[in-house]
Every structure is written in structure tokens, then in C-alpha cells.
Amino acid sequence: MASGKILVAQGGGPTAVINQSLVGVVLEARRHLGIRRVYGAHHGVRGIVNEDFVDLTQETSGNLEGVAATPAAALGSTRDKPDLAYCQEMFKVLRAHEIEHFFNIGGNDSSDTVRIVAEEAARAGYALRCMHIPKTIDNDLVLNDHTPGFPSAARFVAQAFAGANLDNAALPGVYVAVVMGRHAGFLTAASALGRKYPDDGPHLIYLPERSFEVDKFLADVKIVYERLGRCVVAVSEGIHDAGGQPILAQLAKVLERDAHGNVQLSGSGALADLLCEQIKDKLGIKRVRGDTFGYLQRSFLGCVSDVDQREAREVGEKAVQFALWGQVNGSVAIKRSGQYAVNYELLPLQAVAGKTRTMEDELIAASGTDVTEAFHRYLRPLLGSGLPDAFRLRPNPVPKVLGR
Amino acid sequence: MASGKILVAQGGGPTAVINQSLVGVVLEARRHLGIRRVYGAHHGVRGIVNEDFVDLTQETSGNLEGVAATPAAALGSTRDKPDLAYCQEMFKVLRAHEIEHFFNIGGNDSSDTVRIVAEEAARAGYALRCMHIPKTIDNDLVLNDHTPGFPSAARFVAQAFAGANLDNAALPGVYVAVVMGRHAGFLTAASALGRKYPDDGPHLIYLPERSFEVDKFLADVKIVYERLGRCVVAVSEGIHDAGGQPILAQLAKVLERDAHGNVQLSGSGALADLLCEQIKDKLGIKRVRGDTFGYLQRSFLGCVSDVDQREAREVGEKAVQFALWGQVNGSVAIKRSGQYAVNYELLPLQAVAGKTRTMEDELIAASGTDVTEAFHRYLRPLLGSGLPDAFRLRPNPVPKVLGR
Numbered sequence: 001m002a003s004g005k006i007l008v009a010q011g012g013g014p015t016a017v018i019n020q021s022l023v024g025v026v027l028e029a030r031r032h033l034g035i036r037r038v039y040g041a042h043h044g045v046r047g048i049v050n051e052d053f054v055d056l057t058q059e060t061s062g063n064l065e066g067v068a069a070t071p072a073a074a075l076g077s078t079r080d081k082p083d084l085a086y087c088q089e090m091f092k093v094l095r096a097h098e099i100e101h102f103f104n105i106g107g108n109d110s111s112d113t114v115r116i117v118a119e120e121a122a123r124a125g126y127a128l129r130c131m132h133i134p135k136t137i138d139n140d141l142v143l144n145d146h147t148p149g150f151p152s153a154a155r156f157v158a159q160a161f162a163g164a165n166l167d168n169a170a171l172p173g174v175y176v177a178v179v180m181g182r183h184a185g186f187l188t189a190a191s192a193l194g195r196k197y198p199d200d201g202p203h204l205i206y207l208p209e210r211s212f213e214v215d216k217f218l219a220d221v222k223i224v225y226e227r228l229g230r231c232v233v234a235v236s237e238g239i240h241d242a243g244g245q246p247i248l249a250q251l252a253k254v255l256e257r258d259a260h261g262n263v264q265l266s267g268s269g270a271l272a273d274l275l276c277e278q279i280k281d282k283l284g285i286k287r288v289r290g291d292t293f294g295y296l297q298r299s300f301l302g303c304v305s306d307v308d309q310r311e312a313r314e315v316g317e318k319a320v321q322f323a324l325w326g327q328v329n330g331s332v333a334i335k336r337s338g339q340y341a342v343n344y345e346l347l348p349l350q351a352v353a354g355k356t357r358t359m360e361d362e363l364i365a366a367s368g369t370d371v372t373e374a375f376h377r378y379l380r381p382l383l384g385s386g387l388p389d390a391f392r393l394r395p396n397p398v399p400k401v402l403g404r
Numbered sequence: 405m406a407s408g409k410i411l412v413a414q415g416g417g418p419t420a421v422i423n424q425s426l427v428g429v430v431l432e433a434r435r436h437l438g439i440r441r442v443y444g445a446h447h448g449v450r451g452i453v454n455e456d457f458v459d460l461t462q463e464t465s466g467n468l469e470g471v472a473a474t475p476a477a478a479l480g481s482t483r484d485k486p487d488l489a490y491c492q493e494m495f496k497v498l499r500a501h502e503i504e505h506f507f508n509i510g511g512n513d514s515s516d517t518v519r520i521v522a523e524e525a526a527r528a529g530y531a532l533r534c535m536h537i538p539k540t541i542d543n544d545l546v547l548n549d550h551t552p553g554f555p556s557a558a559r560f561v562a563q564a565f566a567g568a569n570l571d572n573a574a575l576p577g578v579y580v581a582v583v584m585g586r587h588a589g590f591l592t593a594a595s596a597l598g599r600k601y602p603d604d605g606p607h608l609i610y611l612p613e614r615s616f617e618v619d620k621f622l623a624d625v626k627i628v629y630e631r632l633g634r635c636v637v638a639v640s641e642g643i644h645d646a647g648g649q650p651i652l653a654q655l656a657k658v659l660e661r662d663a664h665g666n667v668q669l670s671g672s673g674a675l676a677d678l679l680c681e682q683i684k685d686k687l688g689i690k691r692v693r694g695d696t697f698g699y700l701q702r703s704f705l706g707c708v709s710d711v712d713q714r715e716a717r718e719v720g721e722k723a724v725q726f727a728l729w730g731q732v733n734g735s736v737a738i739k740r741s742g743q744y745a746v747n748y749e750l751l752p753l754q755a756v757a758g759k760t761r762t763m764e765d766e767l768i769a770a771s772g773t774d775v776t777e778a779f780h781r782y783l784r785p786l787l788g789s790g791l792p793d794a795f796r797l798r799p800n801p802v803p804k805v806l807g808r
Contacts, residue, residue, distance in 0.1 A: 301792045389470070396460070
């Protein structure tokens, strides 16, 4: 006899809307007569191995809606990357609790975990439906137009650069800000959407899809600074040289050679600081400031795309619908329709699991330091409604009297 | 015959609402028949010395309202700190352009500039009304309940910590974020307003009003981490030891001794990174992350207190009213009335100029690492309406089956 029990878990880096997907699963599942219990795993796959579950059937709709609108992972997340043995332990627990459907919200690694657990269940002849629900601010899942979590983080980055550009115009100098995204540059590229006027920054955008040379970078900054008297730069944390070596490691080595000692550079502000040092030292520019957006870009309470919220909710809902009516395993994917609507499809787990998408060539400008119109057209609808706008005074110069 | 010309300038670090004050001056001045021209100085006092003015009489109300809602300084700002000779040059230009009223929006230094220019005008027997309009995210002007710009920056800090706390709860570890404020801890203290549930972070708050000892800091973090399995820390960039030496310099020296070289540490992420290194090395905690809020906290487009917007507009309006109807020099100050309304008073320039307010003892908890109820009561109304709220799931544990 069917237990009517399902389990949902969250994995990897939190986002502004991952709880929408959680609540989408819970509320949709609670509508179905066949589902009698909705469990959640504390801290993702680790909570499964540890049998650390909460009963989400006993949670008010009001509180669930509050949680949905709250960033980060309400169930707790984990960085554990399960191997086969780990997944076998997970399966033991799922079977012991008579779980019939397993929903895992996460990125590449989470989809791979779902794939392995599904294979274990199939091998054991146990009827377990396994669904991967997409989530990542990196936007690096293949076969998805985009992933929930990315639009809200992109909105934060665009608004942050819009403000930083204004600050830099008020007190001119060079400003370098480092954005998350080790392999995919989508989030760094979102900085371009913060521009309004023709001379607004970011004036230079460095993505991990292109190799980075410090000398070229300095030359780029010099040209902008000489033209505008200021320069705003967006840099992905994942920038690397032509050989694939991270720039952080390369610059760190320079420092080590200078100091003949063991300088620790793993702190998160290091890359921005090192690039600023290069600009000060090599270009002789005085006012050079570096920021690292850090955890704010994925967790800030109060900067979210309503489109992202809606879609994150829907991928959770669709996962339950696919599982119950389709009775197959898979990964829910977002497909774009026109400009702008979306459809949801169920992909085979192996089509998504463990694969990494990076920015397509047509989204990156030929210069390698900007995005194309196609990227603007791609990203703008995802940022949602009510984006704040920036205004400047129009020039009405007053003739000089002393004229010195 | 009266020229009917007034001049307005912006100085120091930009804020989210400094343009409200600018527009308050411009729109209020344009209502008065006696005022025929409203000039703005590009990049503050430097623009005055350079006769670099724009005519704000020729600017549409619609664009002015757009500018008012835009962060940073629309006229441009400056870090120049005028001495007597500089102020004398400024006065020469003001006289040459027949300026009758000079409005300077800024902090301590800006008020001192206004004072010196006013004295120069008086000495020359030239009828110049000089007004200082308060602005600073540091909230460090004496005789003001608070200063425009601070509430919006405080709101950013509170929302940032609310999100960072959720992120840290989802992926536990130690999180250290460095907040602006070299001498006054108000902005760092605002992190406390990001808490909702009893165990929410920031769990520790370090202010420049109290001396900082690295060993005590590590012991504090250890206690919280052992109790909760995680710890969120707010640190002012201005923390210093009992002798007044900045902690950044102290920790940098430790690194220098280790490395026998010249490690550059002036980059803005350095303090957070160094504190994180201490926690990793001395407490053996693995997941330790540091952020520096940097320029986002004062320039982010889309995080503003509506109370701050309104008051910043009003101090600009009041400055014009005081100047025209009072015919005296002075500094506009915000006084609190009840919980919560404000009145505006005109203070003598010398009462405010060049003085620095720090947090009053009754706002700081006896532990030295938290704020008091009085601080919550002080700050909450300033943050404005529509603050986002954070929700968490209520505990409904599922009994274990395998029970390992």
C-alpha cells in the first residue's frame, strides 16, 4: 500500500528565491489526496543520511508564504557532494521512511545526486520518483533558459553597479567590484544592466569565459580613465589566465615573491584588493577602490525579481505535477517562449546532471570586456518589475566671471 | 541692488538622499520671488574655486524629482578640506558672481567650511548668508538627533545582516562583515535591527566607541559558535585597541613580522580578511567568511528609508526658509519630537562645525558587543516603512526510523 510520503531538500548556495521552490512543492503536494505527508530534510542530503526530517504537512500556509518570500534556504543547506556510498546511505533512509517521491532543489551537484539515488532505487526495484528542481545564482545549468535564483542575484548586481557608478561619478577614481561566478560570467555580466546614460559604468566587464591578462586589463583601465576621468570595472571572481590559472593565485604569487613569506590570501576581499594595488602601482592613479559583493548578492533581504519569485514557485509546483502525473524521474527546466513568457519541461536527469553551462559567444562583445545587445534582451525581462531608475542633472553651465 | 543669486554645493561621501536636500533647496528657492538664479557647484568647494557652476533655475521639476530619488551627489562631490586660503578663494568667486546665499550640504568638514566662508564675508562687509545642510551616513554631527543619509545606510546594513544571518543559518560557520564608520559606531550598530528571532545574528557587534582586543574577540566568537554552531559578527572599520591604534594596523604588523616583507594592506577587504584568518588559525573553525560592505552601503540603488527621503528634502527646504526669513547664518539640525516626529532648528555654525558625535553610552550594551533597547527605540522609526521581514519554518520534527 502506498505511504503517501514525499521528501524535499535544498542544496548548495542559498538564493533569494529557493524557498519559493520549497513552498511550491509543499503547497502543491498538499493539494493532492494521494500525498499524506510532506517531509523536509534539514541541511540537504546530510539531513537525509542523518534522518533529520521536519514534517511540513504541519506548517501553516501563512507561515509557508512568509518563508517563500525569505531569502536563503529555510530547511538549511549543505556543501556535501555525495558519492555512490553516500547516495546508497540516502536511499536506505528514504526506503526506511517509505518515501515515494524525492525532490532535490539545487544546482549541478544536486541534480547528479538525484540521478545516482534514482539509479539506486531502480536497482533495488523500489518505486521512488526522483526530481531535480533547478536553482543557482550562477545560471550554469545546461538546457535551461535560465535558473531560479539568478534573476534576483542579477538584479542585485545591476542595482549595486548603478549605485556604485553614481558614487564613482560623484567622487571620481577607479572602482573595481568582484562578482560571484567561478566558471560562468552571467552574474558579472548583469552589471551591464545597471547602466542608463552613455558614459555610465561599468565601463569594463571581465568574465571567466575569456582569459584575463593583467597588462591588458591595466591598458583597458588607462584608456577609460583618460577618456572619462574615472572608471568602473566589473570582475568575475573566476577570472583566469590563458593557461587556466586563477588570477588571484597569479597575483598572490607576485606578492609572495615580494615578501619572501607565506601571505594568506584566501579571504574574500583579496582579488579586488590585488587588482586595485596593480592599478595604483602601475598606473599611478590615486583614488582606487575595490569592493567584493560577497554574500550580499545572494542573500540580501529586500532585493528580488518578482519574475524570479514566480518562476521559482512554479518549478516547485511543476516538479510535483510532473512526479504525480508523469511518474518519471527528471529535472525541471525553464524554456523561454517569446519576449517574455516561459514553459516548463521535464528533462532526463543525465541530460543536466553534473554539466556546466557558460555564457554563449553571442552574449559577449567582441572586445571581450562588455556584453552584447543580445545579452540585454536576454536578461532584462528576468530582472522583473519596479527596477529603480537613476537620473542626473542636465548640463546648463554658468559663464565664468573671473575666468581663471 | 540684490542679485537674487544663490549657490548650492554638495561635499564629502555621497548618500542615498543627499540629492533630496539639493532638490529641496532648488525647488523651495524657485518659489521665492526674490530669488532669480539658483546655481549649483560642480564637485563641491572645488567647483566654487574653479567657477564651475551649473544653472539649476534651468532644470525641469520632473528631472529634479528624478534626481532627488537618485543616490550619490548629482552635482558631484569632493574630499577637499578647505583651509583659510582656500576659503578666501571661494569667497572671491562668490562675490564675483554676486551670490547672496551659500548652501553647503555635507558633514563636519563642510560645516566648518561654511563657518570660515561666513567669517570671510563678514570681515569684508559683504552680505552673504551661509547655511550648512546636514548629511552623513556616519550620523556623527553633534546636536542632531540624527543626520540625513544615515537612516538609509542603516536600513541597508540592517537588511544586509538580516540576509547574511539567513545565509549563515543555511550554511553554518562564522561570518564577519565590516561596516563603515571610523569614529562613530551608529551604522555598525544598525546591524542589530536586522534581527527577528532570538538566536538571529549579528551575535556580536564591535564598535569604535569601545576598545577592541583580538583575544577577547576570539573568545567571544568561540562562545557563540559553541552555543549555536554558527556566529555572525558586525565590525566597524574603525575598531582600535586601548591605545587608539587601528586593529587593521595591528594585525597587519603581525603579518609583516611573519613575512619579513612589505605586505600592502590598504585594500578595503583587508580588515575582514585578517579577522577571518585569526578565527581560522586560532579557533580552528573551517568555514569562516568575511565581507566588507564597502560602497554598497551608501550608494546601492534601491534601498532607501522613506523617512530619510522626506527629512533630507525638508532640511534643504528649511535651509532656504531660514536663510530668507531669518537672515542669519547657521546649520540646520534635526530634533526629535515624541516617537516619532521631527522639528528643524537653526544652530550657530560654530556649535556644529568640526565636532564629532559618537554613540552615547546608553545606546551600547554593558557587554560592549551589543546595543541596548534604547538604541532599537532610537533607530527603528528612522528606517521607514515597508521593511522586509524574514520568516522561518517552525520545528515539527519527524521521528527517526533507523535511529542511527
